Amino acid sequence: MSAGTPVATDPRGPAAPLLQARGLTVRFGRVTALDGLELTAPPGQVLAILGPNGAGKTTFVRAVATLVRPTSGELLVRGRDVVREAASVRRDVGLAGQFAAVEPTMTGRENLEMTARLFGHGRAAARQAAAAVIGQLSLGEVADRRAGTYSGGQRRRLDLGASLVGGPRLLLLDEPTTGLDPVSRREVWDAVRGLAASGTDILLTTHYLDEANELADQVVVIDHGRVIATGTLSELKASIGRDRIDVTVSDVRQAGAVGDILERVTMNPARIDPGSRHVTAAAPGGPAELAAVIGCLEDASIAVDEIGLRRPTLDEVFVTLTGDTDIDRAPAAAGQTKNRRAR
C-alpha cells in the first residue's frame, strides 16, 4: 500500500493506523538495525516495544520520529509517510528520549515555552501550552527553577513535557525510565499513565519488563530487527500458555534435588536461581502436577518456604520468544525485584 492509496476516511482520522510498517529496513553500513519489520498498530493505546539491547527498538523510534531514514520498506505514522511527508509527521509526533534533552541553564518553563515555539506556537499560545504541561505533570513547584537543579525524575518529566507542548497525536518515549531510581521511575510512570488516560497515543520502548507490565495495552516484541510477537500482555502470556510451578527452597543446597523432581514430574526443564532460591518449571498438567511435586518433596523430606502454581511472567515469555536461554541478555531481568520470582 502506498500513501497515495485513496482512503474514504480522513487519513488522519481514527481509521488510519497509528503506525504501519511494511518491510521496514534500516541499515547503518554493515549493521542491519531493522530487518524487514512488519507492524500495524491501531490508535488509542499505549504500545510497548520490547526487546533486548540492540534489537532495534531505538532505531524504530528514531524512524518514527523521522530521525532515521528507512533504507527500504515504508513506515506510515497516522497514514503519513515518514520520508515523503516528514514535515507533517513531525507535527504529529513528540519525542522524549533516553537522554533528557532539556537545557539545564534554562528554567523548566523556559524550556517548555521554547519547545512550544519550535512546534509553531505563537508567544501567547506557547505560554499557555507550557502552563498546561506544568500542571499536567505536576511541575508547578520547580517550573521557575533552572532545569540543571532538577532531580533525575523531574528532569525526565520536563523532557516528557517538552514533547507534549505541541499537542502531539503520538508520544514517543524511548526508554523513558532508564537510569532512574525507583521513586523517579514511579513519577514518570504516573505521568505516562495520566497522559494515556487523557487520550494521547503512546509508543514506548523498554527493556524493563515490569515497565511494559505497568503501562502498556499492547506489546510488540522485537529481536534482530524483526517483530517476533505482538498482542496484549495476557495474550502473550497465554500464547506461551502453561502455568509454572514455582518452588522457593529453604536450603539452597537442595535446589538441585528440587529441580530433578520438577523435571521428573513435569517433563520440562527446570530453571534454578540460586540467588533467590527459586526453582521453576512449566507445568502443563497444572494442579495435578503441583500435587505430585508436593508429594515428592515430602517423600524426600525437602523443606520449602513457598510453593505454588502461577502464570508465566513476562521475563519467561520473553526468553521463550527470543529463544534465548541466557536471561541476562534481557537486561530487565537484572535488579527488578518485581520479576525476581521469574527466575
Place this chain on the structure above:
Amino acid sequence: MTATQLTVPQPIRRPVRPPGVSGASGQVALRALRKYFRTPGLWIMGIVQSAMFLFSFRYVFGGAIHAGPTSYVDFLVPSYVATIVLFTGGGIAVAVAEDKVQGFTDRLLSLPVPRYSLVLGRTLADSATNLWSVVTTAAFGFLFGFRLLGSWQEGLAALGLCAVYAVVFTVVFIVMGLFAPNAQAAQGMSLIAFVFAFISSAYVPATSMPGWLQPFSKYQPITPMVDAVRSLLVGSTSDVGLALAWSALLIVMFTPIAVIRYRR
C-alpha cells in the same frame, strides 16, 4: 483507552502551522545565548583567556620580538583581535558536539522546524558571542597600550572586518563540532585552529620563520586576513580583497556541510 480519548479532550492545542525560519532560528539562537551567558565559566573564562594571552604576548614575549618599524603592541593587537575567535571558538565546537551527544539536536530535529534554521540559529548566536569576544579583546588592546595610528573610521572598518571573521569561523567551528564524536574530541579538534593562528603573520613577522615554513604561512587564509586588518588601520585596502575572498570561500564551503551534517 479509546473510550477516554473520546471523553477527555486534549488540553494542549496543536499549533496551526509549523514555525517559520526566523521564528525557529530565533529560538535556537536564544537558547544558545542563554546557555552562554548563564554559564559564567564560558563567558568569564573567555574574557580572562583573551586578556591573559594578550598580556603574555604584549609584556612577556613581545620584548623579544622585532616587528620591524612598528612597535610590537601596534603590530600585535590588530591581528590578535582578528584571530581571537580561533582561540575562543573551540567552545562552539564543544557546545555543538554536546548538543548532539546529549540528545538536544535530536529533539530539535524531531520538531517541525525548517532544517537550516538549526544552523542559522546556531550561527547567529555564536557569531554574537564571537563578536562579544572581538569587542572585549579590542578593549583590552587599548588597555595594554594600543593606539590607533589612523582615524577612528579606519579603526571601525578594521573592527568590522574582524566581525566578518567572527561569523566565518563560527561556521567552521560548528562543522568541527558536528564531526566530533564527543565534546572532548571537539575540544581537541579545535586546536587545529591554533596551528593556523600561530603559523601566520599574526604574532610574529612571517619573514622571521624558517624558509620551509614560510610558504604555509604565506598561503594559508589567516595571514592575508590579519594583514588586511592591519592595512585598514592605516587607511590602505591591501589584502582586503584576498581576505574577503577567503572569508567567502570558507563560508561557501562550510555552510552546506553544516546544514547537511545537522540532518544526520
